[in-house]
Amino acid sequence: MSRSNPPAPGLPDWLGQLDEGRRQNFAAGEMISQPEADDNRLFVLTSGRARIWLAGESRALTLALLGPGGIYVTHTRAWVEALEAAETRSWPLSELRALIAERPELAIAALGEIGQVLSGAITLIEDLAFRRVEARLARLLITEAGRQGTDVVHLPESTETLASLCGTSRQTLSTLLNRMVRTGLIARPDRRHLAIADPAGLRDIAELSDG
Amino acid sequence: MSRSNPPAPGLPDWLGQLDEGRRQNFAAGEMISQPEADDNRLFVLTSGRARIWLAGESRALTLALLGPGGIYVTHTRAWVEALEAAETRSWPLSELRALIAERPELAIAALGEIGQVLSGAITLIEDLAFRRVEARLARLLITEAGRQGTDVVHLPESTETLASLCGTSRQTLSTLLNRMVRTGLIARPDRRHLAIADPAGLRDIAELSDG
Structure with a gap:
Protein backbone atom coordinates (compact mmCIF):
# COMPACT_ATOMS: atom_id res chain seq x y z
CA MET A 1 0.00 0.00 0.00
CA ARG A 103 -11.76 1.74 0.73
CA PRO A 104 -14.69 -0.29 2.13
CA GLU A 105 -13.73 1.00 5.63
CA LEU A 106 -15.08 4.40 4.51
CA ALA A 107 -18.54 2.83 4.08
CA ILE A 108 -18.35 1.18 7.51
CA ALA A 109 -17.36 4.50 9.10
CA ALA A 110 -20.07 6.41 7.21
CA LEU A 111 -22.75 3.87 8.17
CA GLY A 112 -21.64 4.10 11.82
CA GLU A 113 -21.73 7.90 11.72
CA ILE A 114 -25.15 8.19 10.10
CA GLY A 115 -26.38 5.56 12.59
CA GLN A 116 -25.26 7.92 15.39
CA VAL A 117 -27.11 10.82 13.79
CA LEU A 118 -30.23 8.65 13.43
CA SER A 119 -29.94 7.65 17.07
CA GLY A 120 -29.72 11.35 18.05
CA ALA A 121 -32.82 12.01 15.93
CA ILE A 122 -34.74 9.21 17.67
CA THR A 123 -33.77 10.67 21.07
CA LEU A 124 -35.12 14.06 19.98
CA ILE A 125 -38.36 12.49 18.75
CA GLU A 126 -38.77 10.73 22.08
CA ASP A 127 -37.99 13.99 23.93
CA LEU A 128 -40.67 15.82 21.99
CA ALA A 129 -43.26 13.03 21.80
CA PHE A 130 -42.94 11.81 25.39
CA ARG A 131 -42.64 15.17 27.13
CA ARG A 132 -46.20 15.22 28.44
CA VAL A 133 -46.45 11.49 29.29
CA GLU A 134 -43.11 11.68 31.07
CA ALA A 135 -44.24 14.69 33.12
CA ARG A 136 -47.40 12.84 34.17
CA LEU A 137 -45.44 9.71 35.11
CA ALA A 138 -42.90 11.80 37.09
CA ARG A 139 -45.72 13.53 39.02
CA LEU A 140 -47.38 10.18 39.69
CA LEU A 141 -44.13 8.70 41.06
CA ILE A 142 -43.41 11.72 43.26
CA THR A 143 -46.97 11.67 44.64
CA GLU A 144 -46.89 7.91 45.29
CA ALA A 145 -43.42 8.08 46.91
CA GLY A 146 -44.83 10.70 49.32
CA ARG A 147 -47.97 8.70 50.00
CA GLN A 148 -46.10 5.38 50.48
CA GLY A 149 -43.26 7.04 52.47
CA THR A 150 -40.51 5.38 50.37
CA ASP A 151 -38.48 6.05 47.21
CA VAL A 152 -39.19 2.51 46.01
CA VAL A 153 -42.74 2.93 44.77
CA HIS A 154 -45.00 -0.10 44.77
CA LEU A 155 -47.00 0.01 41.54
CA PRO A 156 -50.58 -0.39 42.66
CA GLU A 157 -52.06 -1.51 39.37
CA SER A 158 -51.43 -3.47 36.18
CA THR A 159 -49.20 -1.97 33.48
CA GLU A 160 -52.34 -1.16 31.46
CA THR A 161 -53.73 0.88 34.36
CA LEU A 162 -50.42 2.69 34.90
CA ALA A 163 -50.32 3.48 31.16
CA SER A 164 -53.85 4.81 31.22
CA LEU A 165 -53.08 6.95 34.31
CA CYS A 166 -50.29 8.53 32.23
CA GLY A 167 -52.62 8.95 29.24
CA THR A 168 -50.70 6.60 26.97
CA SER A 169 -50.44 3.03 25.66
CA ARG A 170 -48.70 0.06 27.34
CA GLN A 171 -46.16 0.03 24.48
CA THR A 172 -45.28 3.70 24.89
CA LEU A 173 -45.10 3.38 28.68
CA SER A 174 -42.68 0.48 28.26
CA THR A 175 -40.45 2.49 25.88
CA LEU A 176 -40.59 5.43 28.28
CA LEU A 177 -39.66 3.34 31.35
CA ASN A 178 -36.68 1.79 29.47
CA ARG A 179 -35.59 5.30 28.53
CA MET A 180 -35.91 6.64 32.10
CA VAL A 181 -33.90 3.68 33.43
CA ARG A 182 -31.24 4.26 30.74
CA THR A 183 -30.91 7.95 31.66
CA GLY A 184 -30.67 7.14 35.40
CA LEU A 185 -33.90 8.82 36.52
CA ILE A 186 -35.42 5.63 37.89
CA ALA A 187 -34.46 2.01 38.54
CA ARG A 188 -36.69 -1.00 38.15
CA PRO A 189 -35.88 -3.55 40.87
CA ASP A 190 -38.76 -5.80 39.74
CA ARG A 191 -41.94 -5.64 37.68
CA ARG A 192 -44.08 -4.31 40.55
CA HIS A 193 -41.70 -1.54 41.76
CA LEU A 194 -40.08 1.62 40.41
CA ALA A 195 -37.27 3.24 42.43
CA ILE A 196 -36.62 6.97 42.21
CA ALA A 197 -32.88 7.24 41.45
CA ASP A 198 -32.61 10.96 40.64
CA PRO A 199 -35.25 12.89 42.68
CA ALA A 200 -34.13 16.34 41.48
CA GLY A 201 -34.16 15.26 37.82
CA LEU A 202 -37.60 13.74 38.25
CA ARG A 203 -38.92 16.96 39.84
CA ASP A 204 -37.60 19.00 36.89
CA ILE A 205 -39.52 16.76 34.50
CA ALA A 206 -42.67 16.79 36.62
CA GLU A 207 -42.76 20.60 36.46
CA LEU A 208 -43.14 20.66 32.68
CA SER A 209 -46.53 21.91 31.68
CA ASP A 210 -49.09 19.30 30.70
CA GLY A 211 -50.30 21.52 27.84
CA MET B 1 -19.41 -12.93 -12.61
CA ARG B 103 -20.28 -5.81 -3.14
CA PRO B 104 -19.73 -2.04 -2.66
CA GLU B 105 -23.26 -1.52 -4.13
CA LEU B 106 -24.60 -2.94 -0.87
CA ALA B 107 -23.02 -0.02 1.03
CA ILE B 108 -24.44 2.52 -1.41
CA ALA B 109 -27.91 0.99 -1.05
CA ALA B 110 -27.63 0.82 2.75
CA LEU B 111 -26.45 4.45 2.96
CA GLY B 112 -29.37 5.50 0.75
CA GLU B 113 -31.84 3.57 2.88
CA ILE B 114 -30.60 4.87 6.24
CA GLY B 115 -30.59 8.35 4.69
CA GLN B 116 -34.32 7.87 3.96
CA VAL B 117 -34.96 6.77 7.54
CA LEU B 118 -33.03 9.80 8.83
CA SER B 119 -35.07 12.06 6.56
CA GLY B 120 -38.28 10.53 7.98
CA ALA B 121 -36.95 11.15 11.48
CA ILE B 122 -36.21 14.81 10.69
CA THR B 123 -39.76 15.22 9.32
CA LEU B 124 -41.16 13.80 12.58
CA ILE B 125 -38.96 16.15 14.62
CA GLU B 126 -40.19 19.10 12.59
CA ASP B 127 -43.82 17.90 12.95
CA LEU B 128 -43.44 17.74 16.72
CA ALA B 129 -41.25 20.82 17.22
CA PHE B 130 -43.06 23.13 14.82
CA ARG B 131 -46.65 22.20 15.62
CA ARG B 132 -47.35 25.30 17.68
CA VAL B 133 -45.42 27.80 15.53
CA GLU B 134 -47.06 26.40 12.41
CA ALA B 135 -50.55 26.75 13.96
CA ARG B 136 -49.81 30.39 14.85
CA LEU B 137 -48.51 31.14 11.34
CA ALA B 138 -51.55 29.43 9.76
CA ARG B 139 -53.93 31.53 11.92
CA LEU B 140 -52.02 34.69 11.06
CA LEU B 141 -52.23 33.96 7.31
CA ILE B 142 -55.94 33.15 7.46
CA THR B 143 -56.66 36.34 9.43
CA GLU B 144 -54.56 38.50 7.10
CA ALA B 145 -56.13 36.92 3.97
CA GLY B 146 -59.57 37.85 5.35
CA ARG B 147 -58.47 41.37 6.26
CA GLN B 148 -56.67 42.02 2.93
CA GLY B 149 -59.48 40.33 0.89
CA THR B 150 -57.00 38.15 -1.07
CA ASP B 151 -55.30 34.74 -0.85
CA VAL B 152 -51.97 36.35 -1.70
CA VAL B 153 -51.10 37.87 1.63
CA HIS B 154 -48.86 40.94 1.69
CA LEU B 155 -46.44 40.50 4.58
CA PRO B 156 -46.76 43.74 6.50
CA GLU B 157 -43.47 43.54 8.41
CA SER B 158 -39.87 42.37 8.26
CA THR B 159 -39.08 38.67 8.59
CA GLU B 160 -37.94 39.32 12.18
CA THR B 161 -41.34 40.80 13.03
CA LEU B 162 -43.20 37.92 11.36
CA ALA B 163 -41.04 35.44 13.29
CA SER B 164 -41.72 37.22 16.55
CA LEU B 165 -45.49 37.30 15.82
CA CYS B 166 -45.25 33.48 15.53
CA GLY B 167 -43.19 33.26 18.71
CA THR B 168 -40.08 31.91 17.03
CA SER B 169 -36.71 32.83 15.49
CA ARG B 170 -36.03 34.04 11.95
CA GLN B 171 -34.10 30.80 11.27
CA THR B 172 -36.97 28.56 12.40
CA LEU B 173 -39.53 30.62 10.49
CA SER B 174 -37.41 30.23 7.36
CA THR B 175 -37.22 26.41 7.81
CA LEU B 176 -40.95 26.32 8.45
CA LEU B 177 -41.83 28.40 5.37
CA ASN B 178 -39.64 26.15 3.16
CA ARG B 179 -41.41 23.14 4.61
CA MET B 180 -44.90 24.59 4.04
CA VAL B 181 -44.00 25.44 0.44
CA ARG B 182 -42.63 21.88 -0.06
CA THR B 183 -45.84 20.31 1.26
CA GLY B 184 -48.03 22.54 -0.93
CA LEU B 185 -49.74 24.52 1.86
CA ILE B 186 -48.47 27.87 0.66
CA ALA B 187 -46.55 29.38 -2.24
CA ARG B 188 -44.06 32.18 -2.05
CA PRO B 189 -44.34 34.36 -5.17
CA ASP B 190 -41.79 36.82 -3.78
CA ARG B 191 -40.17 37.82 -0.50
CA ARG B 192 -43.01 40.17 0.54
CA HIS B 193 -45.93 37.81 -0.24
CA LEU B 194 -47.22 34.41 0.85
CA ALA B 195 -50.01 32.77 -1.19
CA ILE B 196 -52.43 30.33 0.42
CA ALA B 197 -52.33 27.25 -1.84
CA ASP B 198 -54.30 24.76 0.29
CA PRO B 199 -56.89 26.69 2.37
CA ALA B 200 -58.46 23.54 3.91
CA GLY B 201 -55.07 22.14 4.93
CA LEU B 202 -54.10 25.48 6.42
CA ARG B 203 -57.35 25.63 8.43
CA ASP B 204 -56.69 22.10 9.81
CA ILE B 205 -53.28 23.24 11.03
CA ALA B 206 -54.63 26.51 12.44
CA GLU B 207 -57.11 24.59 14.58
CA LEU B 208 -54.38 22.78 16.53
CA SER B 209 -54.28 23.94 20.09
CA ASP B 210 -51.63 26.43 20.99
CA GLY B 211 -50.97 24.54 24.24
Whole structure:
Protein backbone atom coordinates (compact mmCIF):
# COMPACT_ATOMS: atom_id res chain seq x y z
CA MET A 1 0.00 0.00 0.00
CA SER A 2 1.36 3.40 -0.97
CA ARG A 3 0.44 6.34 1.19
CA SER A 4 0.55 9.61 -0.65
CA ASN A 5 -0.89 11.61 2.20
CA PRO A 6 -0.51 10.20 5.75
CA PRO A 7 -3.38 11.34 8.00
CA ALA A 8 -2.81 13.31 11.21
CA PRO A 9 -2.74 11.30 14.46
CA GLY A 10 -6.25 10.25 15.52
CA LEU A 11 -7.60 10.28 11.97
CA PRO A 12 -8.57 7.02 10.30
CA ASP A 13 -6.06 5.16 8.10
CA TRP A 14 -8.24 5.10 5.01
CA LEU A 15 -8.23 8.91 4.88
CA GLY A 16 -4.57 8.95 3.81
CA GLN A 17 -5.38 6.67 0.91
CA LEU A 18 -8.10 8.76 -0.69
CA ASP A 19 -7.44 11.50 -3.18
CA GLU A 20 -6.99 14.94 -1.68
CA GLY A 21 -10.54 16.17 -2.28
CA ARG A 22 -11.42 19.81 -1.54
CA ARG A 23 -9.95 21.31 1.65
CA GLN A 24 -11.92 24.01 3.44
CA ASN A 25 -11.41 25.87 6.70
CA PHE A 26 -14.14 27.15 9.00
CA ALA A 27 -14.01 29.52 11.97
CA ALA A 28 -15.89 28.79 15.19
CA GLY A 29 -19.60 29.44 14.61
CA GLU A 30 -19.33 29.22 10.84
CA MET A 31 -21.69 26.87 8.94
CA ILE A 32 -20.05 23.91 7.19
CA SER A 33 -23.36 23.23 5.47
CA GLN A 34 -26.94 24.49 5.57
CA PRO A 35 -30.36 23.09 4.71
CA GLU A 36 -31.40 23.28 1.05
CA ALA A 37 -27.76 23.37 -0.11
CA ASP A 38 -27.52 22.44 -3.80
CA ASP A 39 -24.03 21.00 -3.74
CA ASN A 40 -24.01 17.39 -2.55
CA ARG A 41 -20.66 16.39 -1.08
CA LEU A 42 -19.40 13.82 1.40
CA PHE A 43 -17.08 15.49 3.90
CA VAL A 44 -14.69 14.32 6.58
CA LEU A 45 -13.82 16.60 9.49
CA THR A 46 -10.01 16.50 9.61
CA SER A 47 -9.70 18.82 12.61
CA GLY A 48 -11.98 20.60 15.09
CA ARG A 49 -15.48 19.75 16.22
CA ALA A 50 -18.89 20.39 14.66
CA ARG A 51 -22.52 20.12 15.64
CA ILE A 52 -25.35 18.83 13.42
CA TRP A 53 -28.59 20.56 14.42
CA LEU A 54 -32.13 21.41 13.43
CA ALA A 55 -33.87 24.71 14.19
CA GLY A 56 -36.57 24.03 16.79
CA GLU A 57 -39.38 26.32 17.91
CA SER A 58 -37.17 28.43 20.15
CA ARG A 59 -33.87 26.56 20.39
CA ALA A 60 -31.41 24.50 18.33
CA LEU A 61 -32.10 20.75 18.49
CA THR A 62 -28.78 18.85 18.39
CA LEU A 63 -28.76 15.69 16.27
CA ALA A 64 -25.10 14.76 16.73
CA LEU A 65 -21.58 16.04 17.40
CA LEU A 66 -18.72 15.36 14.99
CA GLY A 67 -15.06 15.12 15.97
CA PRO A 68 -11.91 14.59 13.87
CA GLY A 69 -12.60 11.72 11.45
CA GLY A 70 -16.36 12.43 11.58
CA ILE A 71 -18.22 12.00 8.31
CA TYR A 72 -21.33 13.68 6.99
CA VAL A 73 -22.89 15.04 3.80
CA THR A 74 -23.60 18.63 2.78
CA HIS A 75 -27.00 17.98 1.15
CA THR A 76 -29.15 17.55 4.22
CA ARG A 77 -32.04 19.19 6.04
CA ALA A 78 -29.80 20.02 9.01
CA TRP A 79 -27.31 22.75 9.85
CA VAL A 80 -23.69 21.67 10.36
CA GLU A 81 -21.85 24.28 12.45
CA ALA A 82 -18.15 24.45 13.35
CA LEU A 83 -17.91 24.63 17.16
CA GLU A 84 -14.24 25.62 16.96
CA ALA A 85 -11.77 26.25 14.12
CA ALA A 86 -12.25 23.23 11.85
CA GLU A 87 -10.98 21.81 8.57
CA THR A 88 -12.88 19.53 6.18
CA ARG A 89 -11.95 17.51 3.14
CA SER A 90 -14.83 16.78 0.78
CA TRP A 91 -15.67 14.86 -2.39
CA PRO A 92 -18.76 14.99 -4.66
CA LEU A 93 -21.28 12.40 -3.47
CA SER A 94 -21.41 11.11 -7.04
CA GLU A 95 -17.88 9.75 -6.49
CA LEU A 96 -19.04 7.75 -3.47
CA ARG A 97 -19.23 4.40 -5.26
CA ALA A 98 -15.63 4.70 -6.47
CA LEU A 99 -14.47 5.91 -3.02
CA ILE A 100 -16.11 2.94 -1.31
CA ALA A 101 -14.82 0.40 -3.83
CA GLU A 102 -11.34 1.80 -3.09
CA ARG A 103 -11.76 1.74 0.73
CA PRO A 104 -14.69 -0.29 2.13
CA GLU A 105 -13.73 1.00 5.63
CA LEU A 106 -15.08 4.40 4.51
CA ALA A 107 -18.54 2.83 4.08
CA ILE A 108 -18.35 1.18 7.51
CA ALA A 109 -17.36 4.50 9.10
CA ALA A 110 -20.07 6.41 7.21
CA LEU A 111 -22.75 3.87 8.17
CA GLY A 112 -21.64 4.10 11.82
CA GLU A 113 -21.73 7.90 11.72
CA ILE A 114 -25.15 8.19 10.10
CA GLY A 115 -26.38 5.56 12.59
CA GLN A 116 -25.26 7.92 15.39
CA VAL A 117 -27.11 10.82 13.79
CA LEU A 118 -30.23 8.65 13.43
CA SER A 119 -29.94 7.65 17.07
CA GLY A 120 -29.72 11.35 18.05
CA ALA A 121 -32.82 12.01 15.93
CA ILE A 122 -34.74 9.21 17.67
CA THR A 123 -33.77 10.67 21.07
CA LEU A 124 -35.12 14.06 19.98
CA ILE A 125 -38.36 12.49 18.75
CA GLU A 126 -38.77 10.73 22.08
CA ASP A 127 -37.99 13.99 23.93
CA LEU A 128 -40.67 15.82 21.99
CA ALA A 129 -43.26 13.03 21.80
CA PHE A 130 -42.94 11.81 25.39
CA ARG A 131 -42.64 15.17 27.13
CA ARG A 132 -46.20 15.22 28.44
CA VAL A 133 -46.45 11.49 29.29
CA GLU A 134 -43.11 11.68 31.07
CA ALA A 135 -44.24 14.69 33.12
CA ARG A 136 -47.40 12.84 34.17
CA LEU A 137 -45.44 9.71 35.11
CA ALA A 138 -42.90 11.80 37.09
CA ARG A 139 -45.72 13.53 39.02
CA LEU A 140 -47.38 10.18 39.69
CA LEU A 141 -44.13 8.70 41.06
CA ILE A 142 -43.41 11.72 43.26
CA THR A 143 -46.97 11.67 44.64
CA GLU A 144 -46.89 7.91 45.29
CA ALA A 145 -43.42 8.08 46.91
CA GLY A 146 -44.83 10.70 49.32
CA ARG A 147 -47.97 8.70 50.00
CA GLN A 148 -46.10 5.38 50.48
CA GLY A 149 -43.26 7.04 52.47
CA THR A 150 -40.51 5.38 50.37
CA ASP A 151 -38.48 6.05 47.21
CA VAL A 152 -39.19 2.51 46.01
CA VAL A 153 -42.74 2.93 44.77
CA HIS A 154 -45.00 -0.10 44.77
CA LEU A 155 -47.00 0.01 41.54
CA PRO A 156 -50.58 -0.39 42.66
CA GLU A 157 -52.06 -1.51 39.37
CA SER A 158 -51.43 -3.47 36.18
CA THR A 159 -49.20 -1.97 33.48
CA GLU A 160 -52.34 -1.16 31.46
CA THR A 161 -53.73 0.88 34.36
CA LEU A 162 -50.42 2.69 34.90
CA ALA A 163 -50.32 3.48 31.16
CA SER A 164 -53.85 4.81 31.22
CA LEU A 165 -53.08 6.95 34.31
CA CYS A 166 -50.29 8.53 32.23
CA GLY A 167 -52.62 8.95 29.24
CA THR A 168 -50.70 6.60 26.97
CA SER A 169 -50.44 3.03 25.66
CA ARG A 170 -48.70 0.06 27.34
CA GLN A 171 -46.16 0.03 24.48
CA THR A 172 -45.28 3.70 24.89
CA LEU A 173 -45.10 3.38 28.68
CA SER A 174 -42.68 0.48 28.26
CA THR A 175 -40.45 2.49 25.88
CA LEU A 176 -40.59 5.43 28.28
CA LEU A 177 -39.66 3.34 31.35
CA ASN A 178 -36.68 1.79 29.47
CA ARG A 179 -35.59 5.30 28.53
CA MET A 180 -35.91 6.64 32.10
CA VAL A 181 -33.90 3.68 33.43
CA ARG A 182 -31.24 4.26 30.74
CA THR A 183 -30.91 7.95 31.66
CA GLY A 184 -30.67 7.14 35.40
CA LEU A 185 -33.90 8.82 36.52
CA ILE A 186 -35.42 5.63 37.89
CA ALA A 187 -34.46 2.01 38.54
CA ARG A 188 -36.69 -1.00 38.15
CA PRO A 189 -35.88 -3.55 40.87
CA ASP A 190 -38.76 -5.80 39.74
CA ARG A 191 -41.94 -5.64 37.68
CA ARG A 192 -44.08 -4.31 40.55
CA HIS A 193 -41.70 -1.54 41.76
CA LEU A 194 -40.08 1.62 40.41
CA ALA A 195 -37.27 3.24 42.43
CA ILE A 196 -36.62 6.97 42.21
CA ALA A 197 -32.88 7.24 41.45
CA ASP A 198 -32.61 10.96 40.64
CA PRO A 199 -35.25 12.89 42.68
CA ALA A 200 -34.13 16.34 41.48
CA GLY A 201 -34.16 15.26 37.82
CA LEU A 202 -37.60 13.74 38.25
CA ARG A 203 -38.92 16.96 39.84
CA ASP A 204 -37.60 19.00 36.89
CA ILE A 205 -39.52 16.76 34.50
CA ALA A 206 -42.67 16.79 36.62
CA GLU A 207 -42.76 20.60 36.46
CA LEU A 208 -43.14 20.66 32.68
CA SER A 209 -46.53 21.91 31.68
CA ASP A 210 -49.09 19.30 30.70
CA GLY A 211 -50.30 21.52 27.84
CA MET B 1 -19.41 -12.93 -12.61
CA SER B 2 -21.04 -16.15 -11.44
CA ARG B 3 -24.52 -15.93 -9.97
CA SER B 4 -25.29 -18.71 -7.54
CA ASN B 5 -28.63 -17.32 -6.57
CA PRO B 6 -30.40 -14.99 -9.04
CA PRO B 7 -32.63 -12.48 -7.23
CA ALA B 8 -36.37 -12.25 -7.94
CA PRO B 9 -37.46 -9.53 -10.39
CA GLY B 10 -37.32 -6.08 -8.80
CA LEU B 11 -34.61 -7.06 -6.32
CA PRO B 12 -31.12 -5.57 -6.65
CA ASP B 13 -28.44 -7.45 -8.60
CA TRP B 14 -25.96 -7.60 -5.73
CA LEU B 15 -28.40 -9.64 -3.66
CA GLY B 16 -27.88 -12.69 -5.91
CA GLN B 17 -24.15 -12.49 -5.31
CA LEU B 18 -24.21 -12.59 -1.50
CA ASP B 19 -24.26 -15.78 0.49
CA GLU B 20 -27.69 -17.08 1.37
CA GLY B 21 -27.83 -15.63 4.93
CA ARG B 22 -30.76 -16.51 7.18
CA ARG B 23 -34.21 -16.59 5.59
CA GLN B 24 -37.22 -15.73 7.74
CA ASN B 25 -40.91 -15.31 7.00
CA PHE B 26 -43.28 -12.92 8.74
CA ALA B 27 -47.06 -12.65 8.67
CA ALA B 28 -48.85 -9.30 8.32
CA GLY B 29 -48.61 -7.44 11.64
CA GLU B 30 -45.68 -9.51 12.91
CA MET B 31 -42.57 -7.71 14.17
CA ILE B 32 -39.38 -8.21 12.13
CA SER B 33 -37.43 -6.54 14.92
CA GLN B 34 -38.14 -4.72 18.17
CA PRO B 35 -36.34 -2.13 20.31
CA GLU B 36 -33.71 -3.46 22.72
CA ALA B 37 -33.11 -6.56 20.55
CA ASP B 38 -29.79 -8.22 21.40
CA ASP B 39 -29.11 -9.79 18.04
CA ASN B 40 -27.55 -7.33 15.60
CA ARG B 41 -28.18 -8.28 11.98
CA LEU B 42 -28.38 -6.49 8.65
CA PHE B 43 -31.49 -7.60 6.81
CA VAL B 44 -32.86 -7.20 3.30
CA LEU B 45 -36.59 -7.43 2.67
CA THR B 46 -36.87 -9.91 -0.24
CA SER B 47 -40.66 -9.71 -0.47
CA GLY B 48 -43.54 -7.79 1.12
CA ARG B 49 -43.55 -4.38 2.80
CA ALA B 50 -42.60 -3.23 6.27
CA ARG B 51 -42.91 -0.11 8.40
CA ILE B 52 -40.21 1.28 10.71
CA TRP B 53 -41.90 3.12 13.58
CA LEU B 54 -41.50 4.53 17.07
CA ALA B 55 -44.16 4.44 19.78
CA GLY B 56 -45.44 7.99 20.28
CA GLU B 57 -47.61 9.35 23.09
CA SER B 58 -50.83 7.94 21.67
CA ARG B 59 -49.98 6.79 18.15
CA ALA B 60 -47.24 5.07 16.13
CA LEU B 61 -44.76 7.53 14.56
CA THR B 62 -43.66 6.22 11.15
CA LEU B 63 -39.97 6.71 10.33
CA ALA B 64 -39.94 4.95 6.97
CA LEU B 65 -41.52 2.28 4.78
CA LEU B 66 -39.48 -0.58 3.33
CA GLY B 67 -40.32 -2.43 0.10
CA PRO B 68 -38.62 -5.37 -1.64
CA GLY B 69 -34.85 -4.71 -1.64
CA GLY B 70 -35.19 -2.47 1.44
CA ILE B 71 -32.34 -2.71 3.93
CA TYR B 72 -32.28 -2.17 7.70
CA VAL B 73 -30.74 -3.52 10.89
CA THR B 74 -32.36 -5.41 13.75
CA HIS B 75 -30.49 -3.67 16.58
CA THR B 76 -32.32 -0.36 16.66
CA ARG B 77 -34.56 1.68 18.91
CA ALA B 78 -37.46 1.32 16.47
CA TRP B 79 -40.08 -1.32 15.74
CA VAL B 80 -39.98 -2.93 12.28
CA GLU B 81 -43.39 -4.41 11.44
CA ALA B 82 -44.41 -6.52 8.44
CA LEU B 83 -47.37 -4.76 6.77
CA GLU B 84 -48.13 -7.85 4.69
CA ALA B 85 -46.62 -11.35 4.38
CA ALA B 86 -42.89 -10.67 4.09
CA GLU B 87 -39.58 -12.52 3.76
CA THR B 88 -36.19 -11.31 4.93
CA ARG B 89 -32.62 -12.50 4.43
CA SER B 90 -30.21 -11.43 7.13
CA TRP B 91 -26.52 -11.56 8.05
CA PRO B 92 -24.73 -10.74 11.34
CA LEU B 93 -23.71 -7.08 11.32
CA SER B 94 -20.18 -8.23 12.22
CA GLU B 95 -19.91 -9.61 8.66
CA LEU B 96 -20.73 -6.21 7.19
CA ARG B 97 -17.15 -5.33 6.26
CA ALA B 98 -16.69 -8.56 4.28
CA LEU B 99 -20.12 -8.12 2.64
CA ILE B 100 -19.28 -4.57 1.56
CA ALA B 101 -15.81 -5.48 0.30
CA GLU B 102 -17.52 -8.14 -1.84
CA ARG B 103 -20.28 -5.81 -3.14
CA PRO B 104 -19.73 -2.04 -2.66
CA GLU B 105 -23.26 -1.52 -4.13
CA LEU B 106 -24.60 -2.94 -0.87
CA ALA B 107 -23.02 -0.02 1.03
CA ILE B 108 -24.44 2.52 -1.41
CA ALA B 109 -27.91 0.99 -1.05
CA ALA B 110 -27.63 0.82 2.75
CA LEU B 111 -26.45 4.45 2.96
CA GLY B 112 -29.37 5.50 0.75
CA GLU B 113 -31.84 3.57 2.88
CA ILE B 114 -30.60 4.87 6.24
CA GLY B 115 -30.59 8.35 4.69
CA GLN B 116 -34.32 7.87 3.96
CA VAL B 117 -34.96 6.77 7.54
CA LEU B 118 -33.03 9.80 8.83
CA SER B 119 -35.07 12.06 6.56
CA GLY B 120 -38.28 10.53 7.98
CA ALA B 121 -36.95 11.15 11.48
CA ILE B 122 -36.21 14.81 10.69
CA THR B 123 -39.76 15.22 9.32
CA LEU B 124 -41.16 13.80 12.58
CA ILE B 125 -38.96 16.15 14.62
CA GLU B 126 -40.19 19.10 12.59
CA ASP B 127 -43.82 17.90 12.95
CA LEU B 128 -43.44 17.74 16.72
CA ALA B 129 -41.25 20.82 17.22
CA PHE B 130 -43.06 23.13 14.82
CA ARG B 131 -46.65 22.20 15.62
CA ARG B 132 -47.35 25.30 17.68
CA VAL B 133 -45.42 27.80 15.53
CA GLU B 134 -47.06 26.40 12.41
CA ALA B 135 -50.55 26.75 13.96
CA ARG B 136 -49.81 30.39 14.85
CA LEU B 137 -48.51 31.14 11.34
CA ALA B 138 -51.55 29.43 9.76
CA ARG B 139 -53.93 31.53 11.92
CA LEU B 140 -52.02 34.69 11.06
CA LEU B 141 -52.23 33.96 7.31
CA ILE B 142 -55.94 33.15 7.46
CA THR B 143 -56.66 36.34 9.43
CA GLU B 144 -54.56 38.50 7.10
CA ALA B 145 -56.13 36.92 3.97
CA GLY B 146 -59.57 37.85 5.35
CA ARG B 147 -58.47 41.37 6.26
CA GLN B 148 -56.67 42.02 2.93
CA GLY B 149 -59.48 40.33 0.89
CA THR B 150 -57.00 38.15 -1.07
CA ASP B 151 -55.30 34.74 -0.85
CA VAL B 152 -51.97 36.35 -1.70
CA VAL B 153 -51.10 37.87 1.63
CA HIS B 154 -48.86 40.94 1.69
CA LEU B 155 -46.44 40.50 4.58
CA PRO B 156 -46.76 43.74 6.50
CA GLU B 157 -43.47 43.54 8.41
CA SER B 158 -39.87 42.37 8.26
CA THR B 159 -39.08 38.67 8.59
CA GLU B 160 -37.94 39.32 12.18
CA THR B 161 -41.34 40.80 13.03
CA LEU B 162 -43.20 37.92 11.36
CA ALA B 163 -41.04 35.44 13.29
CA SER B 164 -41.72 37.22 16.55
CA LEU B 165 -45.49 37.30 15.82
CA CYS B 166 -45.25 33.48 15.53
CA GLY B 167 -43.19 33.26 18.71
CA THR B 168 -40.08 31.91 17.03
CA SER B 169 -36.71 32.83 15.49
CA ARG B 170 -36.03 34.04 11.95
CA GLN B 171 -34.10 30.80 11.27
CA THR B 172 -36.97 28.56 12.40
CA LEU B 173 -39.53 30.62 10.49
CA SER B 174 -37.41 30.23 7.36
CA THR B 175 -37.22 26.41 7.81
CA LEU B 176 -40.95 26.32 8.45
CA LEU B 177 -41.83 28.40 5.37
CA ASN B 178 -39.64 26.15 3.16
CA ARG B 179 -41.41 23.14 4.61
CA MET B 180 -44.90 24.59 4.04
CA VAL B 181 -44.00 25.44 0.44
CA ARG B 182 -42.63 21.88 -0.06
CA THR B 183 -45.84 20.31 1.26
CA GLY B 184 -48.03 22.54 -0.93
CA LEU B 185 -49.74 24.52 1.86
CA ILE B 186 -48.47 27.87 0.66
CA ALA B 187 -46.55 29.38 -2.24
CA ARG B 188 -44.06 32.18 -2.05
CA PRO B 189 -44.34 34.36 -5.17
CA ASP B 190 -41.79 36.82 -3.78
CA ARG B 191 -40.17 37.82 -0.50
CA ARG B 192 -43.01 40.17 0.54
CA HIS B 193 -45.93 37.81 -0.24
CA LEU B 194 -47.22 34.41 0.85
CA ALA B 195 -50.01 32.77 -1.19
CA ILE B 196 -52.43 30.33 0.42
CA ALA B 197 -52.33 27.25 -1.84
CA ASP B 198 -54.30 24.76 0.29
CA PRO B 199 -56.89 26.69 2.37
CA ALA B 200 -58.46 23.54 3.91
CA GLY B 201 -55.07 22.14 4.93
CA LEU B 202 -54.10 25.48 6.42
CA ARG B 203 -57.35 25.63 8.43
CA ASP B 204 -56.69 22.10 9.81
CA ILE B 205 -53.28 23.24 11.03
CA ALA B 206 -54.63 26.51 12.44
CA GLU B 207 -57.11 24.59 14.58
CA LEU B 208 -54.38 22.78 16.53
CA SER B 209 -54.28 23.94 20.09
CA ASP B 210 -51.63 26.43 20.99
CA GLY B 211 -50.97 24.54 24.24
